[in-house]
Amino acid sequence: xxxxxxxxxxxxxxxxxxxxxxxxxxxxxxxxxxxxxxxxxxxxxxxxxxxxxxxxxxxxxxxxxxxxxxxxxxxxxxxxxxxxxxxxxxxxxxxxxxxxxxxxxxxxxxxxxxxxxxxxxxxxxxxxxxxxxxxxxxxxxxxxxxxxxxxxxxxxxxxxxxxxxxxxxxxxxxxxxxxxxxxxxxxxxxxxxxxxxxxxxxxxxxxxxxxxxxxxxxxxxxxxxxxxxxxxxxxxxxxxxxxxxxxxxxxxxxxxxxxxxxxxxxxxxxxxxxxxxxxxxxxxxxxxxxxxxxxxxxxxxxxxxxxxxxxxxxxxxxxxxxxxxxxxxxxxxxxxxxxxxxxxxxxxxxxxxxxxxxxxxxxxxxxxxxxxxxxxxxxxxxxxxxxxxxxxxxxxxxxxxxxxxxxxxxxxxxxxxxxxxxxxxxxxxxxxxxxxxxxxxxxxxxxxxxxxxxxxxxxxxxxxxxxxxxxxxxxxxxxxxxxxxxxxxxxxxxxxxxxxxxxxxxxxxxxxxxxxxxxxxxxxxxxxxxxxxxxxxxxxxxxxxxxxxxxxxxxxxxxxxxxxxxxxxxxxxxxxxxxxxxx
Amino acid sequence: xxxxxxxxxxxxxxxxxxxxxxxxxxxxxxxxxxxxxxxxxxxxxxxxxxxxxxxxxxxxxxxxxxxxxxxxxxxxxxxxxxxxxxxxxxxxxxxxxxxxxxxxxxxxxxxxxxxxxxxxxxxxxxxxxxxxxxxxxxxxxxxxxxxxxxxxxxxxxxxxxxxxxxxxxxxxxxxxxxxxxxxxxxxxxxxxxxxxxxx
Numbered sequence: 001x002x003x004x005x006x007x008x009x010x011x012x013x014x015x016x017x018x019x020x021x022x023x024x025x026x027x028x029x030x031x032x033x034x035x036x037x038x039x040x041x042x043x044x045x046x047x048x049x050x051x052x053x054x055x056x057x058x059x060x061x062x063x064x065x066x067x068x069x070x071x072x073x074x075x076x077x078x079x080x081x082x083x084x085x086x087x088x089x090x091x092x093x094x095x096x097x098x099x100x101x102x103x104x105x106x107x108x109x110x111x112x113x114x115x116x117x118x119x120x121x122x123x124x125x126x127x128x129x130x131x132x133x134x135x136x137x138x139x140x141x142x143x144x145x146x147x148x149x150x151x152x153x154x155x156x157x158x159x160x161x162x163x164x165x166x167x168x169x170x171x172x173x174x175x176x177x178x179x180x181x182x183x184x185x186x187x188x189x190x191x192x193x194x195x196x197x198x199x200x201x202x203x204x205x206x207x208x209x210x211x212x213x214x215x216x217x218x219x220x221x222x223x224x225x226x227x228x229x230x231x232x233x234x235x236x237x238x239x240x241x242x243x244x245x246x247x248x249x250x251x252x253x254x255x256x257x258x259x260x261x262x263x264x265x266x267x268x269x270x271x272x273x274x275x276x277x278x279x280x281x282x283x284x285x286x287x288x289x290x291x292x293x294x295x296x297x298x299x300x301x302x303x304x305x306x307x308x309x310x311x312x313x314x315x316x317x318x319x320x321x322x323x324x325x326x327x328x329x330x331x332x333x334x335x336x337x338x339x340x341x342x343x344x345x346x347x348x349x350x351x352x353x354x355x356x357x358x359x360x361x362x363x364x365x366x367x368x369x370x371x372x373x374x375x376x377x378x379x380x381x382x383x384x385x386x387x388x389x390x391x392x393x394x395x396x397x398x399x400x401x402x403x404x405x406x407x408x409x410x411x412x413x414x415x416x417x418x419x420x421x422x423x424x425x426x427x428x429x430x431x432x433x434x435x436x437x438x439x440x441x442x443x444x445x446x447x448x449x450x451x452x453x454x455x456x457x458x459x460x461x462x463x464x465x466x467x468x469x470x471x472x473x474x475x476x477x478x479x480x481x482x483x484x485x486x487x488x489x490x491x492x493x494x495x496x497x498x499x500x501x502x503x504x505x506x507x508x509x510x511x512x513x514x515x516x517x518x519x520x521x522x523x524x525x526x527x528x529x530x531x532x533x534x535x536x537x538x539x540x541x542x543x544x545x546x547x548x549x550x551x552x553x554x555x556x557x558x559x560x561x562x563x564x565x566x567x568x569x570x571x572x573x574x575x576x577x578x579x580x581x582x583x
Numbered sequence: 584x585x586x587x588x589x590x591x592x593x594x595x596x597x598x599x600x601x602x603x604x605x606x607x608x609x610x611x612x613x614x615x616x617x618x619x620x621x622x623x624x625x626x627x628x629x630x631x632x633x634x635x636x637x638x639x640x641x642x643x644x645x646x647x648x649x650x651x652x653x654x655x656x657x658x659x660x661x662x663x664x665x666x667x668x669x670x671x672x673x674x675x676x677x678x679x680x681x682x683x684x685x686x687x688x689x690x691x692x693x694x695x696x697x698x699x700x701x702x703x704x705x706x707x708x709x710x711x712x713x714x715x716x717x718x719x720x721x722x723x724x725x726x727x728x729x730x731x732x733x734x735x736x737x738x739x740x741x742x743x744x745x746x747x748x749x750x751x752x753x754x755x756x757x758x759x760x761x762x763x764x765x766x767x768x769x770x771x772x773x774x775x776x777x778x779x780x781x782x
Contacts, residue, residue, distance in 0.1 A: 116588045119603040186610045194591050194603050220614050228621030235720050240710030243625065243717070261713040266628050270621055543588060 020121035021542055025128050026107025027435060030428070033099030036135060037421070038505070040090035045502050047083045050075045052495035054477050068147060077476040081150035082142065082166070084474060088153025089170065092278065093177050094135050096420055100285035101181070101219070102131065104427050105188055105212045107435065111533035111540060112206050114197025114549040114571070119190040127183040134176030141169035152474065154271055157244035157264045161236045162251055168237055171230045178227045185219035188212055197532070199551035203309070204570065206531045206555040207302060210309050211288025214316040215281050222277035222320065229270035265330055272323035280319045282416055283383070284312060286423035287354055290376045293430050294358055296529045297373035298365025299566050301556035304357040311350035318347040328396045329403050337396040344394035351387055355380065371445030375426035378453055379419055386414030389464065407467025410460045418456045425508070433526050437538040438519030444511040451504035458497030462490040528567045531555050535571050593753035608760040612767050619771055622724070626717050626778065637714050639780045644698055648780045651694050652772065658687035659769045662762045669755045674747055681740045684765070688733045695726055718779055725775060728768045735761050
């Protein structure tokens with residue numbers, strides 16, 4: 001075919017900007033996602049000033065904010081609420097998911113299954129640009145009158161329905177993001193089902209592909225109800241309907257004009273029907289990345305590969321029937337609470353199976369403490385803390401006390417920040433050589449790792465204590481209530497840790513951009529890994545493989561006895577180089 | 584083009600038995616089921632949450648909606664006929680049936696437009712009551728889906744059919760996918776009609 005020839009003739013903007021190549025799109029997604037992570041984190045670093053030193057002017061940068069956000073450097077409550085709502089939205093929908101699914105999924109998945117590209121390259125390009133437009137709309141919303149969305153990342157009505165214009169932009173931005181992930185998930189499912197290389201049976205798929213495959217179904221089926229909810233809320237805001245507005249609602253001392261008859265809980269049901277599977281959209285790709293890195297860096301097969309696969313599928317199914325554990329306090333009744341409590345306890349079983357098999361995979365391995373491995377190893381206890389502290393929240397009785405306190409913040413941040421984001425860092429360090437042909441610096445990587453690990457625990461561990469002391473989340477003034485005053489020194493400590501955590505990301509930024517030009521040049525398989533992406537050149541050309549690969553064995557044939565090398569690539573024919581018969 | 588050797592674009596996968604686009608459109612329809620499923624669930628929750636939900640037949644125009652149901656079902660038949668003509672290598676008949684499908688789709692939207700206009704004349708808006716709100720939202724979203732289907736069908740009637748000369752199998756496959764979508768939109772109406780107008 002003349003494709004290779006064609007790709008050289010493509011003008012710059014077709015090759016790198018409006019590209020249809022899954023690798024370019026993956027890198028676009030990853031870089032945009034990383035930038036949004038930094039932006040979302042910066043919002044929080046600003047917020048932390050108000051929490052540590054309430055009512056004091058923000059030094060140095062405070063004077064650059066307009067009067068609608070800060071007066072004399074002192075943050076307005078409305079702006080504080082915007083920062084909180086947009087921090088959550090940006091981190092989840094514009095940072096982690098695009099990096100984990102759009103970035104790693106797009107770049108790695110077709111390579112790992114031996115496909116030349118995604119099944120629908122044009123849809124793939126559209127998916128990225130819809131995401132980009134969604135992100136631009138979200139950022140723009142800070143500059144409209146009344147500012148950005150300020151009803152929390154959950155946008156609970158009736159507050160969100162009567163909020164200023166920013167909320168409308170939030171909904172429109174979400175519509176773009178939902179459609180982006182719809183196109184992406186269709187692409188992942190079809191690519192995985194249809195375009196696997198010859199010999200790549202489902203049980204020879206690397207664990208990462210399984211994780212992405214299940215994640216795609218969650219994106220495909222859980223996001224549309226949020227789209228429905230967004231349409232209904234847009235109708236409420238723009239056409240004056242009352243889907244979420246109850247009769248006789250009093251707003252600022254006056255009875256609302258809305259026709260009434262709506263139900264604010266309807267939003268919560270539709271929102272959490274998305275947002276609980278969304279938790280697994282955040283976590284499963286991270287588990288996939290960690291699985292790949294642990295197998296490669298402990299030089300032995302993953303323990304219980306099939307148990308991992310079945311657990312991931314089981315988690316995927318169950319994640320659709322646990323959503324109302326976010327709503328124990330809505331007066332749903334004990335029978336409903338019991339149901340969702342039981343499903344929530346059941347879903348912890350496959351999660352524990354996954355974590356246990358990953359830990360057992362280390363047993364007896366010859367562990368190589370490379371930077372990706374250190375991040376992957378840190379994921380295990382950090383995610384473990386996040387998961388175990390979730391159990392009291394899944395039990396209605398305990399949740400009544402802990403709901404909407406800092407305990408909840410600490411719990412889900414342990415899952416997502418030192419959990420998922422650490423796994424994503426691991427993935428960046430692991431696949432950077434594949435994307436660029438150069439390795440990232442080990443020294444800078446280790447500095448980044450150790451400081452991040454220390455400070456991120458400094459941020460979130462004290463929040464458990466604050467939460468148990470009964471301090472509510474979303475408080476503009478943390479010392480407003482007497483019961484919150486004794487824990488105020490912790491707030492100062494958390495803020496210090498957060499700012500230091502920000503500084504700890506500088507080595508990563510330097511490393512990321514510096515290694516593009518000065519990183520050590522490596523061959524196509526610097527880690528001695530077995531999966532197919534490491535048999536393609538680094539960086540892989542358009543079309544990925546010079547000849548379509550054929551797969552002869554499972555994904556993790558490390559340290560097979562009697563072999564010259566301690567790894568057997570999936571595409572190495574049986575009998576060649578003394579390889580045993582493929583399974 | 585930059586398809587770079589992607590397999591199973593026009594020939595089905597020997598194991599799964601479908602082309603990439605057919606699997607893709609089924610995934611898309613699954614997600615659409617969840618979208619309308621979410622909205623129908625919202626309808627159920629709103630209706631069961633209030634004591635005085637009006638009967639649809641007392642507020643909406645049932646004869647016009649019945650006519651619209653017939654129009655849409657007929658368009659589904661012509662859609663199948665157009666795909667079948669293509670499978671039997673008859674491009675002329677394909678064009679004819681496709682044109683019928685598009686005209687019937689437009690007829691549906693025109694009738695719907697008359698219904699909407701009548702409601703607006705009587706000052707019935709989404710802000711009037713939750714019943715009208717869910718009526719306008721569900722039928723409006725469905726109308727947008729019909730419009731989207733018409734645009735896709737227009738493309739396959741016009742510029743899209745140039746593919747017939749180079750890859751007739753692929754065109755047949757594409758029209759089949761468009762047809763699956765069209766039947767889905769039809770099916771949504773089959774649910775909407777009794778739920779909103781009759782119950």
